[in-house]
Amino acid sequence: MDALKITTFQAYLFWENIDKNLSNLSLRLSAIREKTDLIILPEMFNTGFTMDVQKCAEKSDGRTMHWMLETAQQYDCVVAGSLIIEEEGKYYNRFVWMTKEGDYVKYDKRHLFGMAGEDRAFTPGNQRVIVELNGWKICPMICYDLRFPVWSRNLNSAYDILLYVANWPDKRSAHWRSLIPARAIENQAFVIGVNRVGHDGNEIYYSGGSMCISPMGDVVYYKPEYEDLYTFTIYPKDIEDTRKGLPFLKDMDDFTLQVDRKP
Numbered sequence: 365m366d367a368l369k370i371t372t373f374q375a376y377l378f379w380e381n382i383d384k385n386l387s388n389l390s391l392r393l394s395a396i397r398e399k400t401d402l403i404i405l406p407e408m409f410n411t412g413f414t415m416d417v418q419k420c421a422e423k424s425d426g427r428t429m430h431w432m433l434e435t436a437q438q439y440d441c442v443v444a445g446s447l448i449i450e451e452e453g454k455y456y457n458r459f460v461w462m463t464k465e466g467d468y469v470k471y472d473k474r475h476l477f478g479m480a481g482e483d484r485a486f487t488p489g490n491q492r493v494i495v496e497l498n499g500w501k502i503c504p505m506i507c508y509d510l511r512f513p514v515w516s517r518n519l520n521s522a523y524d525i526l527l528y529v530a531n532w533p534d535k536r537s538a539h540w541r542s543l544i545p546a547r548a549i550e551n552q553a554f555v556i557g558v559n560r561v562g563h564d565g566n567e568i569y570y571s572g573g574s575m576c577i578s579p580m581g582d583v584v585y586y587k588p589e590y591e592d593l594y595t596f597t598i599y600p601k602d603i604e605d606t607r608k609g610l611p612f613l614k615d616m617d618d619f620t621l622q623v624d625r626k627p
Contacts, residue, residue, distance in 0.1 A: 365499035365524070365600035371400040371441075372558045372585070374574040374592040377412040377531075379565035380420055385410045386431050392593055396439060400595055401498060403435070405445030406529050406560040407507050408457065413531035413564060414448075415485040421450040432462040440464060442497060445558075446473070446506050446529050454487040459504045459529060461495050469495050473506040474515060474623075482508075490623045499600075500524045507532060510543050510557070514621065518551035521613060524603055528557040531564070534571035537588075541573060548577040552607050554584075554598050561591050579606035 373392060378384040393403065407413065410428045411420040422428055428447050436443045442463055449458040449470075457473040472489025476482040492515070495502050503523035507530035509515060516526055526547055532540045540557065548555040554576060561572040576584040576596060585596045607613060 367597050367599050368402070368498055368500055368525075369398070369400045369595060369597045370556065370576070371396060371403045371593065371595040372556065372574050372576075373403065373405055374558065374572045374587055374590075374594075375406055375409060375560055376562040376591045377406065377409065377560050377564070379412045380414050380416060382410045382420070382422075382428060386428065390431075390435070392591070393435065393439070395593055396595065398595060400439065400441050402442045402444065403439060404527065404529065404556065404558045405443070406558050407446045407531045408448065409445040409529075409560075410447050412560075413480070413568075415481050417448055417450070417455040417485050421448040421455055424449055424451065429460065429462070429468075432460060432468075433464075433466050436462050436464040444504065444527070444529070448486075455485060456489070457482070457486050457506060459493075459506055461504065469493060471504045471506070473509065475508045475512055477508045494523055502527055504529070506530070510540070510547070513547065513550065514619075516547060516551065517616070517621075518553055518613065519616070519618075521552075521607070523551075524553055524600070525598075526551060526553050526555045528555070530557060530559045531570060532557075532559050532573070534569045537571055537573055541575075544575060545577045545581050548579060549581045552579045552610070552613055553603065554578060561589065578602050 446459045459471040461469040471493040501523040502525040575586040
């Protein structure tokens with residue numbers, strides 16, 4: 365693995381306004397002044413965390429996917445985040461990993477947030493995904509997935525980075541600040557969480573708190589409260605030293621995760 369340069373954007377999102385969000389994202393990303401390998405955006409970065417799938421869903425060849433491709437090409441990097449995708453009458457909160465070549469990998473949110481009715485509006489995913497970038501193995505997750513450590517367990521050192529994109533409200537920010545470091549320490553991997561800021565259309569306030577935590581639990585990056593575009597670098601030596609010096613992963617319980625594949 366080579367050193368990996370990552371840009372996170374803790375964005376203010378305009379409620380159910382795709383055009384305005386994409387325009388704002390383009391404007392804010394124009395402040396990037398150094399070469400980056402990966403740009404990470406929040407959950408539902410083009411709409412906010414809405415259940416109005418009829419209004420906000422797009423097809424997999426829709427304008428937001430085209431915007432992601434154009435942005436990946438403009439910055440010569442991967443662009444990642446989640447959006448609402450409709451396929452054959454079903455709706456998915458879908459994480460998209462878009463390359464500059466136009467190839468993409470998708471992960472559909474497994475754990476749907478019933479307190480907001482997400483489980484009634486969306487179809488859950490049933491497959492965990494690993495993507496690779498510059499030799500790094502990366503496991504994408506979405507928001508509420510953070511609360512389910514079995515789903516994210518690093519069996520057989522499957523990944524080096526665990527990535528969460530989110531709309532995580534301020535009133536549960538203490539949980540966010542606790543669970544992300546826990547996932548990093550227990551899985552001996554970098555964990556990156558990218559949240560949003562501001563109020564949504566339901567008057568729910570989001571205070572950001574986007575962060576990157578090292579395999580040892582150290583803070584690489586943390587930003588509460590304000591919209592923030594930030595680029596940082598992570599190094600494979602931190603993973604190698606942690607796993608060699610504290611070889612806990614070899615002692616983890618072996619298990620098989622069975623996922624209900626019914627829609």
